[in-house]
Amino acid sequence: MSLKIDMTVEVGATTVSVDIDAPAGQVTALLGPNGAGKTTVLRCVAGNVAIDDGVIALGDTILDRPPDTFVAPPRRGVGIVYQDHLLLPHLDALDNVAFGPRCHGRSRSEARAIAAQSLERLGVGALARARPGTLSGGEAQRVAIARALASDPNVLLLDEPLGALDAGTRTEVRRDLGAFLASFAGPAILVTHDPIDALALADRVVILEHGTVTQTGTVAEITSHPASRYVADLIGTNLLRGRGHGTTITTSSGATLTAADPLDGPVLVTIAPNAIALHRSEPEGSSRNRWPTTVLHIDGFGDRTRVQLGPPIALVAEITAAAARDLNLFVGDAVWISVKATEIAAYAD
Amino acid sequence: MATVTIAFFALPLLALMQRARWSTLWSDLTTGPALDALRLSVACAAAATALSLVFGTPLAWVLARTRMRGRRLVRALVLLPMILPPVVGGVALLAAFSLNSPLGGWLHDALDIQLTFSPAAVIMAQTFVAMPFYVITVEGALSHVDPRFEDVAGTLGAGPLAVFRKVTLPLIAPSVAAGAVLAFARALGEFGATVTFAGNIAGRTQTLPLAVYLRLEADPPAAIALSFVLVAVAVFALVSMRGHWFRT
Amino acid sequence: MIRLHTVATVALLLVFGLWAACGNDPRARRADSELGGSILVSAATSLTAPFTQIGQNFTRAHRAVDVQFNFGASSALADQIVAGNSSDVFASADQANVTKLDDAGLLAGRAAVFARNRLAIVTKPGNPEGIRSLADLPAAGVISLCDLAVPCGKYAAQALEAAKVSVPEGRVTRGQNVRATLTAVTDSDAVAAIVYASDAKGAGARVATVVLPDSKNVIAVYPAVTLKAARNAMTAKAFVAFLRGAKGQRILKEFGFLAPA
Incomplete structure (x- = not known):
């Protein structure tokens, strides 16, 4: 069930008009400057904003097609996670996560069991009885993800x-979110x-720029051929994947950085x-990485x-x-390239 | 500067306390008309507060959350009783609900209901002057609630009513309490609209402020002491919500 | 941040307030003849209409004089004067409140009765309840009476007692002065009120008046007196004299008062 978003909506002074297909089992990233309309698209998919024209459909199910069809947010099966978690301050973590199942008619104990399981999956099972105000940013965001997950959504929307999160927490939550998204069957x-x-x-x-889609592609396509x-x-x-041993990184293609x-x-x-310098001949100097x-x-x-540069490592230099x-x-x-060690930014994957 | 201001508010109160006769306060309060008046005041003010909660909350929501046409006009209309002299408010209520008015006449002819000179009129007069305090307090709180809380609850499967009950209301609970306390205090002290619309019938429409006013003719020191019962309630109400004004 | 125009508005309001407070103070004016300056007359509520006219006549006769009135229930006015309100003249609807001031040593002379008044029952126009006498009041709807602490309430109680009529307190709304008592009939839904005949006359077509026979009536006496605290004793005395003079009496009669005995 892929999500089809072919919509036009006017919000304030800006018009957002996009045509996006988000395939099931895949994560579609929406990138763009502030005010480009990214969040508006999410709000339309969630049903918090009705579109003016076009259609939003999940598989064969029409979610919004003016003027005749508009499915209210509670019946869309859409889970949302916001940047600022938006956990309800008057409920503890467990009841925040149990909120969705409760709304879907589960008994209190059933809902709490589902919630506990969901929290466990995100590694915050121990925080079930904590109030949102006492949670750290990373913990709160995990609870928020668990909450979206507990309603068993068909579509997942992640707004920043x-x-x-601070850099360290960000890496951890990113990794767990990645693992969770890999197992998510919907768009x-x-x-x-x-x-x-x-x-x-x-x-x-x-x-997304100024309310319209300016480029679409796989991550590799876009990073290597920005439009x-x-x-x-x-x-x-x-972007490279690899394995680190101290300051040495072996890339997936076997090269060393x-x-x-x-x-x-x-x-x-x-x-x-x-950060990549190009030379006609082998450069002298302090660069640790050159080939x-x-x-x-x-x-x-x-x-x-x-x-664009070829083997041993496919890179783009500017x-x-x-x-x-x-x-x-x-x-x-034939050219030589050099990159300073300080320009090699590595993150735990 | 601030000292002068504090003195401006504190001095009359202290002077009043000095003129009050405290020795008989308890007997003044617990005997006869004063006790009836106090009972009536508390009961009617509680009813007016309840009405403010029931009818004021949806109105505050409409004012804070919708883009309804004429919203500003409605807000001005609702807040009018705050600046209108209460006696004029009472006259307005008479114009709308007395037996001579179309509505009041119909109520009497069709349902045999006479509002004037009834405890119901006391409650109406108090609600008329007190509800605006509740409405602005709650409206302010509502407009500060991040609507995305409600959006998220919606996507989790909660319908509009469930969202309001389980999300919005808990988020504004402190302001609902503050507004209700404020409305109660205002209702308890209501004089002008009450005496005009509900009259001054001992045991039936004579609230504590009315009793105090009449007592002022006969026995001023006792009346002043009685009025401190009102002051005490007001102080308690304001202290119980201290910080609220500063935090929101 | 406070905007400049807010500051300006507040400043303007303050200036206006000061101007309003000071500019209108009659005592700021200087007396420029033998009889001059301003006086403050505290008078019973029932005297509102005739005194307003008498005041105009008095100042027409004495151009340098300014008369200000403070109307209220006689008992409330007496309390104010005891508490230090600096009136020049006190015109009461009963003797008792004058005696109260006399006891307090606040009078600058003997009180002189300048008018009398009768009580009357007023009802809605056309007297729909068919009220003929005091005896009909207990069976009617809500009755408006003055509070027992003010003269008109005492007089009404005397009249009812003399007629051996008792209206249950649960159906009596009490006005804090005769005006408020009358208003309960004219503007609200009280069935009847006992007020002064002069107020009944003043209400005109807004009420129907049931005259009480002299045998069942109570006669209110209106004494006026100059106060010791008067700042303008000469003018105050002249005003009291004016009340008893031909012109004052004619106006009082016009408004339904009786001549002093």
Whole structure:
């Protein structure tokens, strides 16, 4: 049951008009600047805002098709997780999570059993009797995810779910959320402005700007072929998976990188394209990471040039147009690249 | 500056306390008309508070949450009794519900109900002046509730009524309590609208403020002492919700 | 943050308030003739209509004089004066409240009766309940009487007692002065009220008046007296004299009062 969102809605002065397909079992990330309409799309799917035109459908079930069909939020089977958890302050964690099952007609004890199970799955079973006010950000967000999960939703909407968390907590919650999303059978939509979240959690990315979709594709497609300067800046980064042993990281393709900070176990590595320097010959200096490679493709974005590089590690480098002229680059050229260890950003995966 | 202001409020109260006759307060209060008046006051003020809760809460919701046309006008209308001299409010109630008015006449002819000079009229007069305090308090609280709480509850399967009962109401509970206390205190002290609309019948429509006023003619020190019963209730009400005004 | 125009508005209100408070103070004016200055007359509520007119006539006769009135139940006024309200003249609807001030040593002379008044029953226009006498009151609806502490309430109680009529207290609404007592009939739903004949006359077509025969009636006497605290004793005395003079008497009669015995 994929989620089809083909809608137009006017909210205040902005019109949001998008056509998005979110396949079942996949996470579709919605990226875009503030005010692009990301949250509006979520609110329309949840039924908190009625669309003006178009259709929102889950498989064969029409959720909203003006003027004749509008399914009220309680009957949509949509679970939502907001950035600021929005746990009800007058209920403890368990009753917050039990809220959904209770609304669906479960008895109090049944609902609490489901809630306890849900909390357990998110690793916060011990906090069942805690009030939201006493929970840390990460704990509260896990409870909020457990709450969305406990209603057994058909669709999951995540609005900046990690946005309010500090870096350390963020990594942990991201990993658990990823594990949970991998087992979620329905379509999930993740609104974020953090490319790392999108790269780590999403299968597909939809870029939203000024209320319209400007690019759609898999994560790999978008990061390697951003359609605009904006997208390039937003998400056009290099994402690698690998395994860390101290400061050494072995990538999935077998290459080796040196990072500044030690990290053991599975890691997610990002390298900003503008942190990669290109040279005609082997560079001298302090860069720990350098190797020869081949130019596969060259894209110009005004005063910037994006250069796609081949094995041993597929990377995108971004240099100024002036530098590109100086290097006199052509597709097929052999070049050396160098990256400082401090530019290798590694996250536990 | 602040000291002067405090003195401005404290001085009359202290001067009044000094003029009151405390020795007979208990007997003044527990005998005859005063006790009847106190009982009537408390019962009617409680009823007026209950009416404010029942009818004021939906109104506050409409004012805070909907984009209904004429909302501002309705708000101004509801708040009018706060600035209208209460006696004028009483005259307005008479114009609407006395036997000479179309509605009051119909009530009498069709249902044999006469509102004027009845305890019901006391409750109406008190509700008229007290409900606005409740409505603005709760409206303010409602407009501060993040509507996404309600949205989330909706997606979890709660219908609009369940959302209001299980989410909105608990979130604004402190303000509901504060508004109710404020309305109760205002209703208890009501004089002008009551005496005009409900009259001054001992044991039937004579509330404590009316009794105090009449007693002021006959026995001022005793009347002043009685009025401190009202002051005490008001102080208790305001102290019990201290912090509320500052926190919201 | 406080906006500038808010500050300006508050300032304007303060200035206006001060102007209103000070500018209108009659005592700020200087007396410019033998009889001058301003006086404050505390008078029974039932005297509201004739005194307003008498005040105009008095100031027309004495251009430098300004008369201010403070109307209320005689008992309430007496309490105010005892408490330090600085009136120049007290005009009461009974002797008792004058005696109270005399006992307190606040009078600057002997009280002079300037008018009398009778009681009357007023009902809704057309007298729909068919009330003929005091004896009909207990069987009617809500009856409006003055509070027992004020003169008109005492007089009404005397009349009812003399007629051996008792209205259950649960059907009596008590007005804090004769005006309020009358209003319960004219504007609200009281069936009848016992008020002064002068008030019944003043209410005109808004009420029907049932005259009480002299045998069943109580005659109220209205004494006026200059107070010791008077700041303008000359003018105060002149005003009391004016009440008893031809012009004052004519106006009082017009409003339904009786001449002093």
